[in-house]
Amino acid sequence: SQELEQSPQSLIVQEGKNLTINCTSSKTLYGLYWYKQKYGEGLIFLMMLQKGGEEKSHEKITAKLDEKKQQSSLHITASQPSHAGIYLCGADAFSSGSARQLTFGSGTQLTVLP
Amino acid sequence: GAGVSQSPSNKVTEKGKDVELRCDPISGHTALYWYRQSLGQGLEFLIYFQGNSAPDKSGLPSDRFSAERTGGSVSTLTIQRTQQEDSAVYLCASSAGFIGELFFGEGSRLTVL
Numbered sequence: 238s239q240e241l242e243q244s245p246q247s248l249i250v251q252e253g254k255n256l257t258i259n260c261t262s263s264k265t266l267y268g269l270y271w272y273k274q275k276y277g278e279g280l281i282f283l284m285m286l287q288k289g290g291e292e293k294s295h296e297k298i299t300a301k302l303d304e305k306k307q308q309s310s311l312h313i314t315a316s317q318p319s320h321a322g323i324y325l326c327g328a329d330a331f332s333s334g335s336a337r338q339l340t341f342g343s344g345t346q347l348t349v350l351p
Numbered sequence: 352g353a354g355v356s357q358s359p360s361n362k363v364t365e366k367g368k369d370v371e372l373r374c375d376p377i378s379g380h381t382a383l384y385w386y387r388q389s390l391g392q393g394l395e396f397l398i399y400f401q402g403n404s405a406p407d408k409s410g411l412p413s414d415r416f417s418a419e420r421t422g423g424s425v426s427t428l429t430i431q432r433t434q435q436e437d438s439a440v441y442l443c444a445s446s447a448g449f450i451g452e453l454f455f456g457e458g459s460r461l462t463v464l
Contacts, residue, residue, distance in 0.1 A: 270452060279442065279455040325393065326409075327453075339384070339453065343393035 240264075241328055241342035249348045255314050258345045260326030262307040268329040269309045271300050275322045281322075283311075313347075319320070321349045353377065356455035357443050363462045364433055372428040372459045376445030383426050384444045384453060385418055394442065400426065433463045 240263040250256050260269070268287050272280040284293045289304025297314045313320055327341040356375040361408050364370050376383050385397040396410035400420045411417070420426040430437055435455075444453035 272455075279457045280444075280453075282452045282454070285452055327394075339399075340396060341386075341394040 241326055241340060242284035243324075243326060243345050245345060246343070247346040249349070249350065250316050250349050252317060253315055255312065256316055256347070258311045258324050258347070259314075260309045260311070260328075260342055262328055264307070266302065266304060266307055266309075266328050268341075269302050270302075270327040271309070271311055272325045272327065272341075273322050274325060280325065316347075316349045318349045318351050321347055323347070355443055355445055355454050357441075357456035357459050358458055360457060361460045363464065365464050366435060367432055368382060369429065369431045370375060370461060372430075372435055372441050372443075372461070374426045374428070374445075376426070376443070377454055378424075380445035380447050380454070381423070382446040382448065383420055384446075385426070385428050386442045386444065387415075387439045388458070389439045394415065395406060397428070397441075430461075433461075435463045438463045458463030 242261045244259050248256055258319050264281060268275055270285050271283040273283055274280050284295060284300045285295045286300060286302035289302060292301045299312045300309060302309045309326060311324060325341050325344045327339055355377055358373045362370055381402045383400040386394040387397055388394050392450045398411055399420045415431045418426060418428045428441060429456040438461055440458040442455055444455045446453045
């Protein structure tokens with residue numbers, strides 16, 4: 238099965254600083270998803286990347302997909318306390334049958350100090 | 352509402368009891384997923400339903416776990432003879448098709464004493 242490794246596991250930054258979270262896959266990436274989770278809440282969809290070299294932005298969050306490296310990075314510019322939470326990457330790894338295998342990394346806990 | 356709805360939001364049970372967790376997906380979504388998230392851990396895939404196809408049960412941790420989806424809509428995850436290690440947040444998600452983003456519910460927090 239596909240494994241996704243996220244780094245770092247946790248991150249503490251001062252408000253206003255930039256930061257990057259990485260997600261590396263053990264297998265070919267067919268689709269890469271970034272989600273954010275607040276403690277005790279469900280997951281909020283941020284972005285989906287499907288093509289190598291694709292880059293998407295939402296407000297101050299930018300995500301890129303490097304297909305060759307089987308890796309995606311999430312970059313936050315000028316971080317704010319509202320960015321705090323757990324960031325999870327998820328990836329599609331289609332099995333030989335019709336079942337969809339969508340797996341997630343273990344998450345990166347982001348704390349932004351005011 | 353328009354989102355994925357899960358109930359109960361919190362469940363405390365005694366070891367050995369059976370529990371049922373319910374998921375009401377977004378109307379029209381053909382795919383439904385159950386995940387488990389233990390404290391400080393990522394999401395562990397449990398089971399996946401897609402339309403009328405046989406479900407992918409490869410993630411169920413033991414035969415005490417089962418799930419069904421009636422009429423292609425509401426799903427129930429049943430855990431029999433609960434153990435303390437079953438304590439976790441159980442998340443349900445649905446999607447419109449074979450690919451694309453998953454929409455998650457708020458989760459059901461299960462505590463087994």
